[in-house]
Amino acid sequence: LHAWRAAAGVALSVLGTGATLAYFEEALPTTLNPLYADSMVDYRAQELIFDRLWYHDAITNDLESRLVERWELADGGKAMRLTLKPNVKWHDLQPLSSKDVCFTVAAMLDPKTPSIVAQQYRSVLTGCDTDGPEVAILKFTQVFHNPRERLGFAVLPAAGFPSTAIAPDMAFSARPIGTGPMKGAKGTRGVTFDAFPNGQHTPQIAQLQLQEGGDPLVQVRTLINNGVQGIIAVPPPLRPDLRASDEVAMKSYDLRSWWFVAVNSRKAPLHDQRVRQGLDLLLDRNELRKYSIGWSPDQKNSPCELISGPFVQSSPYYNRTVPVRESADRANAEGLLTAAGLTQVGGRWHYAGAPVTLDIGMLASLDHEAPDLLDQVGNQLGAAGFDRQVHKISSDEWNRVVKTGKATDYDLVIGKWSFGLVEDVNHLFHTRAGGQGSLNLFDYSNREVDALLEAYEKAYTDTEAQDAYHALHALLAEDLPYLFLWKLDTKSSWRTEVKGNVVAPYFYFTEFDRWNYSSTAP
Amino acid sequence: MMLAVLLACTSEPVHERAPAVSPLEADLVAQTWQVRMADAATRAPYEAHPGWALLFQRDLEGALHAFGERPDDRGRARVHLELAALYRQAARLAAEATLQVYGADRQATDPADVDYLVGVSETLLGKPTQRLEHTPADSVYATRVTDWRTGGWPATAAVALAAEDPAIHERTLRERTPEAKAVRVVDPTELLAVSLWHENEATRLGAAARWLDPWRLPIEPPSTVERPLADEMLFAGFLPAEADAVFVSAACSGERAPDVYPRSILAQAIEPALVDGRLDVQKVREAAQDLSTAMRSAMIARSGQEEGYQRAFAALGQLSVLRAAVCVAEVLGQPDDAGVLRLEIADLSEGAARDPVFLLSLAAWDAAHRNVVRALDIVHALGRDHPQLELARVPLDAMSVRLSRNSAPAAPVH
Numbered sequence: 001l002h003a004w005r006a007a008a009g010v011a012l013s014v015l016g017t018g019a020t021l022a023y024f025e026e027a028l029p030t031t032l033n034p035l036y037a038d039s040m041v042d043y044r045a046q047e048l049i050f051d052r053l054w055y056h057d058a059i060t061n062d063l064e065s066r067l068v069e070r071w072e073l074a075d076g077g078k079a080m081r082l083t084l085k086p087n088v089k090w091h092d093l094q095p096l097s098s099k100d101v102c103f104t105v106a107a108m109l110d111p112k113t114p115s116i117v118a119q120q121y122r123s124v125l126t127g128c129d130t131d132g133p134e135v136a137i138l139k140f141t142q143v144f145h146n147p148r149e150r151l152g153f154a155v156l157p158a159a160g161f162p163s164t165a166i167a168p169d170m171a172f173s174a175r176p177i178g179t180g181p182m183k184g185a186k187g188t189r190g191v192t193f194d195a196f197p198n199g200q201h202t203p204q205i206a207q208l209q210l211q212e213g214g215d216p217l218v219q220v221r222t223l224i225n226n227g228v229q230g231i232i233a234v235p236p237p238l239r240p241d242l243r244a245s246d247e248v249a250m251k252s253y254d255l256r257s258w259w260f261v262a263v264n265s266r267k268a269p270l271h272d273q274r275v276r277q278g279l280d281l282l283l284d285r286n287e288l289r290k291y292s293i294g295w296s297p298d299q300k301n302s303p304c305e306l307i308s309g310p311f312v313q314s315s316p317y318y319n320r321t322v323p324v325r326e327s328a329d330r331a332n333a334e335g336l337l338t339a340a341g342l343t344q345v346g347g348r349w350h351y352a353g354a355p356v357t358l359d360i361g362m363l364a365s366l367d368h369e370a371p372d373l374l375d376q377v378g379n380q381l382g383a384a385g386f387d388r389q390v391h392k393i394s395s396d397e398w399n400r401v402v403k404t405g406k407a408t409d410y411d412l413v414i415g416k417w418s419f420g421l422v423e424d425v426n427h428l429f430h431t432r433a434g435g436q437g438s439l440n441l442f443d444y445s446n447r448e449v450d451a452l453l454e455a456y457e458k459a460y461t462d463t464e465a466q467d468a469y470h471a472l473h474a475l476l477a478e479d480l481p482y483l484f485l486w487k488l489d490t491k492s493s494w495r496t497e498v499k500g501n502v503v504a505p506y507f508y509f510t511e512f513d514r515w516n517y518s519s520t521a522p
Numbered sequence: 523m524m525l526a527v528l529l530a531c532t533s534e535p536v537h538e539r540a541p542a543v544s545p546l547e548a549d550l551v552a553q554t555w556q557v558r559m560a561d562a563a564t565r566a567p568y569e570a571h572p573g574w575a576l577l578f579q580r581d582l583e584g585a586l587h588a589f590g591e592r593p594d595d596r597g598r599a600r601v602h603l604e605l606a607a608l609y610r611q612a613a614r615l616a617a618e619a620t621l622q623v624y625g626a627d628r629q630a631t632d633p634a635d636v637d638y639l640v641g642v643s644e645t646l647l648g649k650p651t652q653r654l655e656h657t658p659a660d661s662v663y664a665t666r667v668t669d670w671r672t673g674g675w676p677a678t679a680a681v682a683l684a685a686e687d688p689a690i691h692e693r694t695l696r697e698r699t700p701e702a703k704a705v706r707v708v709d710p711t712e713l714l715a716v717s718l719w720h721e722n723e724a725t726r727l728g729a730a731a732r733w734l735d736p737w738r739l740p741i742e743p744p745s746t747v748e749r750p751l752a753d754e755m756l757f758a759g760f761l762p763a764e765a766d767a768v769f770v771s772a773a774c775s776g777e778r779a780p781d782v783y784p785r786s787i788l789a790q791a792i793e794p795a796l797v798d799g800r801l802d803v804q805k806v807r808e809a810a811q812d813l814s815t816a817m818r819s820a821m822i823a824r825s826g827q828e829e830g831y832q833r834a835f836a837a838l839g840q841l842s843v844l845r846a847a848v849c850v851a852e853v854l855g856q857p858d859d860a861g862v863l864r865l866e867i868a869d870l871s872e873g874a875a876r877d878p879v880f881l882l883s884l885a886a887w888d889a890a891h892r893n894v895v896r897a898l899d900i901v902h903a904l905g906r907d908h909p910q911l912e913l914a915r916v917p918l919d920a921m922s923v924r925l926s927r928n929s930a931p932a933a934p935v936h
Contacts, residue, residue, distance in 0.1 A: 039936050059861035061893040120931035145627070145928050152930030243872060251869055254896045300579075301876065301903060314902035316919035363936060398936070417934035421895055422926045427933045439934060461631045462923040463703040489899075499804065502862065505895055 021205050021498065021517050023230035024213030024222075027365040027395050032186055033173040034154035035107070035115040035166055038399050040255070040418050044232070044508040045210060048193050049091075050154035050178035051200070053101070058504035058511045063148055066200035067096065067155060067179070069134075077143035080151075084134050087199030090157050091183040098136035102128035103158035105138065112165035116427070116438050117153070124150050155179065181512050182208060204500075204516040216368050223248060223493060229517065230494040230501075232508070235369050236303045237294035242493045253490040254505035256312045257418040259370070261360075261377065261483040264411050264442040269351040274340040276480040279412075281333035282384040283377070283483060286326045292373040293488065303489040309473030310417075310425045312487040316466060317423055319473035330384065349385045357387040361407070362414035364392040369488065374414060405432060405443050413441060416488075420506035425472070426453045429481060444481040550787040551816045552824075554762035555753060556835040560821035568757055573597045578758045578874050582608070583907060596754035599727035602720045603755065604879060607737035609717035611882035612914040614739055615901070616710040617643035618889035619917035627924050633695035633705055638663045639917075642670055642710055645677070648740030660695065666711055675742050676718070683715035690716060690913045708916040714739070716910065730755060735771035736849065737879060744775040758874065760842045762787050773849040787813065788846040801851045803859050807866070810843035834874045841867055841875055861887075878904050882911070885918075894922040 029045040030038050037043050054065045071082040088096040105128035108118035127139045144150055157177050161170070174186040181201040182193035193208040211228065213219045216235045222228050224245060234242060234250070242248050261283075269275045289295040289304045306324040311317045334344075342349050342356065349356045358381055362374040378390040393402060393413070401407045402415075417428065430437035430453045431445040452472040459465035476482065494501050498517045504510035551557055559565045568574040573588035574597065582604050589597035620643040624636040638660070641653030654671050658664050669679035690712045694704040721734065731745035733755050738744065751764040761767045765785035772783070783789035791813050795805035814836040821832040844867050851860035864884055871881060881900050888897035897918055905912040 037935065043935065056893075059858055059865065061888070061891040116933050120933060124931065149925075149928050150930050249869065250872075252865075252896075254899070256895065314898040316898070316922045403936075415936055417936060419934055420932060421922070422929050422932040424932065425934065459927075461629070461697055461699060461703065462920060462927060463697055463705055464701075465927060466919075466923050467703070502865065505893075 019205065019517050020207040020209060021230070021515075022209040022211055022228040023232065023494075024219045024228055025210050025232050026213060026368065028189075028212045029186065029191060029210070030395055030399055031168060031173040032176045032184055032191070033166070033168065033170070034156070035113065035117050036168040036173065037117060038403070039395070040506075043506070045184065045191055046154060046176075046178075047180070047504075047507045047509040048182040048208065048512060049176055049180045049184045050156075051088075051180055052154050053151045054148045055152065055507070055510055056505075058502050065148075067101075071148070073147070074137065075139070077147070078140050080138045080140070080147055081131070082136055082138065084136070085200060086134075088179055089198055090159075090179055091177045091196055092157070092159075094157070094159060095133075096155070096179055097133040098130040099133070099158050100155055101136040101138075102130050103161075103164065104153065104156045107156065107161070107164040107166050108153065110164040110166075114168070115166070119435055119438070121153060202513055204513070213368060216371070219368075220493075223495065226495060229498050230492065232490075232492050233369060234491050234493050235293070235371070236488070236491075239303075239491055239493075246496070248493050248495050251492040251494060251501065251503045253492050253503050253508065255418050255490050256315065256420070256423065256487070257416050257490060258307055258310070258312055258487045259366075259414070259416040259485040260310075261485065262413045262415065262441045263481060263483060264408070265444050265481055266408065266442055267411060269340060269342060269356065270411060272340040273479055274336040275342065276483075277478075278333040278336040278340070278342075279381070280325065280480055280483045281329040281336065283325070283380055284328040285324075285485060287328075287380070288373065288376050289486060291376050292370040303491070305487045307484045307487055308477050309484055310428065310476060310482065311423055311469070311473065314487075315423055317469040317473070319470040319477075322474050322477045328380070328384075333384070344385060347385055348387060355387050357389065358411040359389050359391065359409060360412045360414070361391045361393045361402070361410045363398050363402075363416075364394055366414065366416060367392065377412075377414060402441055403439055405440060407441065410442075412483075415441075418506075423469075425469075426457065429453060429472075429476065442481070446475075446479055446481075448475055449479070547787065547790055548816070548820070550763070550785065550790060551813070551820050553765075553785075554787060554817060554839065555756040555759075556762060556817045556839055557820040557824055558753075559757065559835070560824040560829075560832065562825070571597065573601075574757065577601060577604075580874070580876055580878055581907065582878065595727045596752055599724045599729035600754050600757075602724035602727065603729050603733050606717045606720035606724060607734055607879040608882060608908065608911075609713050609720065610734070610737045610739060611879060611886050612911055613646060613710045613713035613717060615882060615886035615889050615897070616708055616713055616914050616917050617646045617739075618886050619894075619897075619921045620710065621647065622889065622892055623917055623921040623924050627921075627928070629924075631697050631699050633697060633707075634658075635660050635663060635695050636705075636707065638667055639707060639709060641667070642679075645670060645673065646710055646714065646739050646741050660693065662693065663709065666709070670711075677711070677714060677741070679711050680714040680718055683712060684718035684722065686719075688712060688715040688719055690910050692913055692916060705920070706916050708913050713914055728752075730767070732767050732771050733761070735767075736774040736845075737883065744771055758838070760838060760845055760877065760880075762839055762842055765789075766842070766846070770846050770849065773846060773853060776853055778853055788842055791843045792847055792850055795847070796850075799854070801847060801854055801856055801859060803847075803851075803862055806844065806847045806863065810840045810847075813843050814840035837870070837875050841870055841877075844870075845880065878907070889918060889921065892921070892925060894918060894925060898922060 025041050027041050029042045031042055034046045034050055037046055051066045054063055057064050067084055069083045069085045071080055074081045105125055107113050108121045126141050129137045160172050160177050181203040183196045184191055184193045191210040195203040195206050216238055219231050220238050223231055243250055263276050264270050285306055293304050295302055295304050305313055308322040308324045342351050360378055374390050378388045382388050402413055427439040429449050431450050432440050432443055452468050456465050456468040459468055500514040500516050502511040502514055571594055573585045576585035576588055582601055586601040620639050624632055625640050635658040637653045637656055638658040641651045644651035654667055657667055666679040672678055692706050692708055695707055696702040697705055730749040730751045731747055735744045751767050766788045769783040769786035769789040791809040795802050795809055817836040817839045818832050822828050844863050848860045848863045868884055885897040885900040901915040
C-alpha cells in the first residue's frame with residue numbers, strides 16, 4: 001500500500017494534515033551525502049533522508065534497525081549475516097537489497113572514496129558478500145563485543161553511483177536517494193524534504209523546509225509569529241524570551257560541544273609554546289562569555305561551562321586536575337611573551353623587529369550562537385598589545401581550507417567541535433600522516449601527544465584508555481595547540497502545535513515518524 | 523521576605539484560557555497547596571523564612587542550613603525528605619550503571635571484586651543475585667557482603683552505615699592485567715546509607731514516610747506508617763494535596779486504577795486520559811495544561827489579582843500531572859510513553875521546576891537504558907550543588923568509556 005501511494009504520487013494528501021513545517025538551521029547543509037557529513041547540520045538533514053543500519057531509539061536507547069529483519073554472527077564472530085526487511089523502498093521506488101548494503105561497505109573501503117566517515121569504518125569492516133537479494137554478510141576486521149553497535153552507517157543505493165569511488169561533489173550530494181522518511185533536495189536557499197511513506201516509515205508531516213537562520217533575534221521573532229515552527233539552536237540570551245511564551249516549547253538537544261581558539265603553531269612567533277601560553281593568559285574567558293553569550297557570575301545552571309582541555313566537563317575523559325582559566329593574567333602573560341623574544345614598542349608587541357599582527361578567523365555560523373565573540377577575542381588581544389585582523393569564515397571555506405589544514409595564513413581560528421557518545425579527538429591533534437590527524441587544523445605536531453593518542457587507540461582496558469586521555473588533556477592544556485574556551489549546551493525551540501517532536505541525541509530527527517503538526521495558521 | 527521577592531520576580535502575564543474543570547474538580551483545585559497559598563496570610567510563614575525561598579529554588583543544601591540557623595523542624599524535615607529521595611536516586615543510578623558496566627558488559631580484565639558491587643546493585647534493583655556468594659578481597663566490602671547476603675529490607679549494610687551522618691568514599695580495585703591498574707569504584711550501599719540517614723532525620727522531625735514512596739528502590743516496600751502530610755511537605759512540591767500523595771504512592775508502587783482516588787486532583791486529571799485501558803500521552807499533556815490553567819485562575823480568584831508567583835506555582839502543578847502519569851504509564855506497560863513523558867518533564871524543568879530528585883531519577887533511568895551522555899550531564903550539573911553526587915558518577919564514567927569504545931566510530935564535527 002505504501003509503495004502504491006508513493007508510486008501514485010499522492011502521498012502528501014494522505015499524510016496527517018498536509019501542512020508544511022519550516023525551521024531555522026544554523027546553516028545550510030554542505031552535503032546530503034552521508035559519507036561527507038561535515039557538520040551537525042549535515043547529520044541532522046541526512047537523518048531525515050537515510051536509514052542507518054542500526055540506530056539507538058531516542059527514548060529507550062534500544063539498539064534498533066529499520067532495515068534489518070534478523071541477524072546472526074558467523075565465522076566465529078568475525079562476520080555477521082543479516083537479512084533485510086521486506087518492502088523497504090528507495091526514494092526512486094527501487095527495492096532495498098543486499099547489493100546496496102554491500103555497495104555501501106565497498107564504497108567505504110574504496111581508497112578512492114576520500115571520506116573521513118568511510119575511513120573510520122575501515123578499522124571495523126573488511127568486506128561484504130551478498131547471498132541473494134535479502135542477505136548480506138558483513139566481514140569484520142576482528143571479533144567485536146556487541147558488533148551491531150559499530151554498524152551505524154547510512155546505507156546508500158548502489159544504483160545511485162557509477163562506481164564505489166564516491167566523490168563529494170557528485171549530484172547525489174544535492175539530490176540524494178535514501179530510504180528515510182523524507183525525500184530531500186538541496187537548493188541554494190534551503191532544503192525541502194517531502195514525506196516518503198515506506199515499509200519502515202510513516203511520516204506524519206507532508207513537507208519540511210530547512211531554512212538558513214540569520215540574525216537570531218529575527219529567528220526568534222519569526223518563530224513567535226509562526227513564520228517558522230522551529231529553531232534548532234537558540235542562543236542562550238534569547239532563551240528566556242521563548243521560555244516565557246506559551247506558544248513555543250524549549251527542547252533539550254543532547255550534544256557534547258566545546259569551543260576553542262586553534263593556534264597556528266607552525267607560524268612564528270606562535271610556534272613558541274610560551275607565546276601560546278601567553279595568549280592563553282591574556283584571554284579573559286569570563287568577559288568573553290559575558291559579552292557574547294550573556295553569562296553572569298551569579299547565574300545558576302549556566303549553559304556555558306569553561307573547559308581546560310578537549311572534553312566537556314561531564315565527560316569521563318575530562319581531567320579534573322587541570323584547572324580552567326577564567327580571568328586574564330596579564331603580568332604572567334607578559335613575562336612569557338618577553339621570555340619568548342617578543343618586545344613591547346609603544347605598547348605594541350613586536351617580534352623579530354616587526355609588530356605582531358594576528359589574523360583571527362571564526363566560522364561565520366557561530367556568530368549566531370555567540371554574537372561578537374570574534375570581535376571580543378580580537379579586542380582583548382588588541383588591548384593586550386597585538387595588532388589584529390578579524391575575518392568571518394564561510395562554511396565552504398571552513399570545510400575546504402580550514403579543516404584540510406590549508407588555512408596557513410590565519411594565526412588563530414575560533415570554532416567548535418561536537419561529539420556524541422564517542423569523543424575521539426585523535427583526528428584533531430595527531431600529526432597529519434597516514435590518514436591520522438585528518439582534522440588537525442594547523443598541522444600541529446607533538447610526539448608526546450601522538451604517543452598518547454596512539455596509547456588511547458591501542459588501550460587494552462578502559463582504564464588505560466581513560467588514563468591516556470587524562471594525560472593528553474594535561475599535555476594539551478600546557479602545549480596549547482588550542483586555547484580551550486567552553487562547552488555550550490544546545491537548546492531548540494518548537495511551536496507547541498508541533499507535537500511528538502522527540503529530539504534524538506546527536507542525530508536529532510531519528511524519531512521523525514512521531515512528529516506531527518496541526519497548523520493553526522489561517 | 524526572600525520568597526516574596528523571589529516569587530514577585532517570576533511575574534508573567536496570564537494568557538486567558540477558559541477553565542477546563544468541572545465544579546467537583548474546581549473544589550479539588552481549591553484544595554491544592556498552590557491555590558491555598560494564594561492567600562497572603564497562609565503564605566506569609568513561608569515568605570518569612572529564607573529556608574523556603576532556598577527550597578523553592580531547589581537549593582537543598584542551602585535550605586537545610588537556613589532551617590538549622592533559624593530552627594524550623596518541619597522545614598528541616600522537608601529538606602531531609604528531599605535529600606533522602608535524591609540519594610535514593612543516586613544509589614539507583616550507581617546500581618544501574620554498575621549492572622551495565624560490570625554485568626552486561628563485563629570484561630575479563632575487570633577486578634574480581636566488582637562481583638560484590640554487581641551483587642549489591644542487583645539486590646537494590648530487586649533482581650535475584652548470585653554475585654554475593656564470593657567474599658571480596660577488599661576488606662571493607664568483605665565486611666559488608668555478609669550483611670547483604672541476609673537480603674531483605676531494610677538493608678542491614680546500609681542501615682549500619684546510616685547510624686551516623688555517613689559519607690561516600692571512592693575505593694580502588696585492581697584490574698586483572700599485568701599492570702594491575704587502579705579502577706575507581708563506588709559502593710551503592712554508601713549512597714543508600716546517606717539516603718537512609720536523611721530519611722531517619724526526616725522521620726525524627728515528624729515527616730510522613732509516604733512522601734518518599736515514589737522514590738523508593740525496587741527492593742523496598744511502600745510505606746506502611748501513615749502520618750498526615752503537613753503543608754510544609756507539600757509547599758513548592760509536586761504533590762498538590764495530601765490525597766495526591768496517596769495516589770502517587772499507589773501508582774508508583776504498581777497500582778492500576780486512578781479512578782479510586784476521587785480526592786486526588788492528579789488522579790482526576792489523569793483518569794480521562796485513559797482510553798481503552800491505555801494512557802493517551804497527548805491527553806495527559808492537555809490535562810496537565812488544563813490543571814495549570816485552572817490553578818492560575820483559582821489563584822487569581824483567591825488573591826484578588828494576578829501576582830508574580832502564580833505562573834511558577836501553576837507550572838509545578840502542570841509537572842505534577844506529567845510526573846504522576848509516568849508511574850501510570852509504567853504500570854500500564856507503556857514504558858515508551860513513560861519515557862516520552864520523562865523527556866518532556868526534563869524539558870520543562872527550569873527555575874523552580876528544576877527538581878534535582880526528578881532529574882537524578884532520569885539519569886538513573888538513562889543509565890538503565892545505557893544512555894550515558896544525558897546521565898553524565900545531569901549528574902555533573904547536580905554535582906555543583908551536591909558535591910557528594912560526583913561520586914555517584916564513578917560507575918557511570920566507567921560505563922561511558924566502555925560503551926564509547928564499543929561504538930560505531932565517529933569523528934568530531936562542527
